[in-house]
Amino acid sequence: MVRGKESRSITSVDVARKAGVSQSTVSLVFAGKASGRVSPQTQQEVLRIAEEMGYRPNTVARTLRLGHTNIIAFVIPDVSNPFFAAVLKGAEQTARLHDYTVILVSTGEDQEWQRVVMDALTTHSIEGFVLCAVRPPGDMDIAILRSRAVIVDETWTGLSSLSLDxxxxxxxxxxxxxxxxxxxxxxxxxxxxxxxxxxxxxxxxxxxxxxxxxxxxxxxxxxxxxxxxxxxxxxxxxxxxxxxxxxxxxxxxxxxxxxxxxxxxxxxxxxxxxxxxxxxxxxxxxxxxxxxxxxxPTAALGKRAIEVLLADFEVLEQPHSEVISLELRVRGSTTAVAGNA
The missing domain is CATH 3.40.50.2300 (Response regulator)
Incomplete structure (x- = not known):
């Protein structure tokens, strides 16, 4: 069967041609190495055209070339709680902008996942972790996760954290x-x-x-x-x-x-x-x-978690610690107690 031209996979060359830039520029943008080399306007234009054309980088080839996968594990205790889905949405959207993929890991009742973490990090099958309301196993060597994990709605000595107020x-x-x-x-x-x-x-x-x-x-x-x-x-x-x-x-x-x-x-x-x-x-x-x-602010929380994690990938002098403010939204379920109206 001869495939028509329209069925051909979109390549970085196609994106470069339509954006009016070199193929190496497209590669720099998707490798996250465009800062200082490619103007912010050009980066945004490349990303816009890539999205428009449906371009997806060849992650298998990139992994073999660079030695990492650009996969982040989003670890939660309960997949049925909609709170985690909302945080995950913000994390996914932000990770995608930086050419990372987020996978969901639900620990359920099993807290003995140290071996999985160690295997994933040492084999480079996972680049990093967002631990959302999940603590590392108590006997785990935190040095393994240092600069590779951010903990959300919790704190842990040695790890960057986003705490809720x-x-x-x-x-x-x-x-x-x-x-x-x-x-x-x-x-x-x-x-x-x-x-x-x-x-x-x-x-x-x-x-x-x-x-x-x-x-x-x-x-x-x-x-x-x-x-x-x-x-x-x-x-x-x-x-x-x-x-x-x-x-x-x-x-x-x-x-x-x-x-x-x-x-x-x-x-x-x-x-x-x-x-x-x-x-x-x-x-x-x-x-x-x-x-x-x-x-x-669930979506903003997920977004910020990815931003902190990616920054830690680059350089981690000290674990980042941040408190996220919360606000009360008054709607129709509260009123003055009877007799005080």
Missing amino acids: IVGGTQAAMRHLFGLGHRQVAHLAADVDVETFRQRQRTYEQELALRGLVLEARYTARAALNPASALQAARKLLHLSEPPTAIFCDDDLLAIGAYKAAAELGWEVPRQLSIVGFGDGLIAQTLAPELTTVAI
């Missing part, structure tokens, strides 16, 4: 509810033993104490990060003899359970129950009324 976000949520006159504020907590959720718990307790409010164990209910478990936990809160007037949820996924529990009782949100979440993904805008929640 969980304390500030939780404070904003609690102070919003207190400002509306709520004093019986329950905590629908994630039953996950990681620092990001421990920070939410500590800050919740501290905000109560600052206002002289007694911490009552009955006003804290724990649930797995899924709506079914959250519904069971929220039911316990709403069936108390003195139910809360507001619930602070560790995650928007848990807020779904709070909404469902309120609906079972015929309660109106927010007139009879104010609800605040944490995350601000599609869930927050899908719920009715739309959810007041602490917004995590």
